[in-house]
Amino acid sequence: MLKKRVLSFVLSVSILLCGCSKSQIDTPKASPSPTPGVVQKLGLELTGGEPTLKVYLTDTEKIETMGIEQYLLGVLAGEMKNDWPMEALKAQAIIARTFAVKFLMDNESSKYEGADISTDITEAQAYNAEGINYRIRQAIDETRGQVITHNGDIVYTWFHSHSGGMTATAVEGLDYEGGEQPYIRAVESNESPDSPEENRTWAQAFSAQDVIEACKQVGVDVSSISDFSIHETGPSGRATVFMIDGKEVPAPAFRVAIGSEKLRSTLIDDVQVSGQVVIIAGRGYGHGVGMSQWGAYQMALSGSSASDIIHHYYQDVSIDPLWE
Secondary structure (H helix, E strand, O other): OHHHHHHHHHHHHHHHHHOOOHHHHOOHHHOOOOOHHHHHOOOOOEEOOEEEEEEEEOOOOEEEEEEHHHHHHHHHHHHOOOOOOHHHHHHHHHHHHHHHHHHHHHOOOOOOOOOOEEOOOOOOOOOOHHHOOHHHHHHHHHOOOEEEEEOOEEOOOOEEOEOOOEOEOHHHHHOOOOOOOOOOOOOEOOOOOOOOHHHHEEEEEEEHHHHHHHHHHOOOOOOOOOOEEEEEEOOOOOEEEEEEOOEEEEHHHHHHHHOOOOOOOOOEEEEEEEOOEEEEEEEOEOOOEOEEHHHHHHHHHOOOOHHHHHHHHOOOOEEEEOOO
16 A cells, blocks of 8 residues: 555655646657656665666465566566557557556556566466567657556556457456446457457357356356357357356356367357357457557558557556656
């Protein structure tokens, strides 16, 4: 809680000092950042004016101390291909930085003892040090210190691979218990034709046992799959509740339980039951909330800036510098 209160204060000071507007967002170097002394109150040390993190590296099972911008190099390389359009990389860099700062606000430490954050994707973000190249460095350098805010608060920067043409709200795509967030809405997303075919349209068969076990994992006891249908949908058309064996099953949780790489999204076009097998066909890959990476790819190819991409997928937000 201390980190959360202090970082909120840091952000307020930053916004007051820089008087950020959308026109200034595209030229952040013209805006002053808060004093290093204020940032230091996060309880983290500073290196070159930026917070220093103790990062638990899952591949070596060791904790390494590094500046947050150095950490973000590996995150960006882990979350997006290093040969993608620069403005897409820059948008992902800002999103990754915002995610990291939000994590520090919400958590006193990593689940790994002695660390502030980790490279464990189940806790934080992907990480690939081997994928760092000059383009990754450029994207991080040119967005240094920038985070996404809404009314002065750091936002949750959810993102996914492919929206299937329309993004989802937080409750719809994630069954987010915090309720709908004002900066996350269902918006059209022009996905790149370069994306893998299995991300655009897909079909997957599931055995009765797989379905029954997944239902059990989400707290619903079913005994058969004779009845499997979409019971409720959200603003983007994604399934929010399945009806299985006469019982309501939350679709986002079911997707995770049965395997998010198998049930690639909840934007479902057809469900068929054939004996002891359920065949589900749909579009997109991921929960659908926030930025679509393949949508960002296409926007960047079409000439959109990182700022344009962020403002398309996150509504009524600002991009503010926390440090230089």
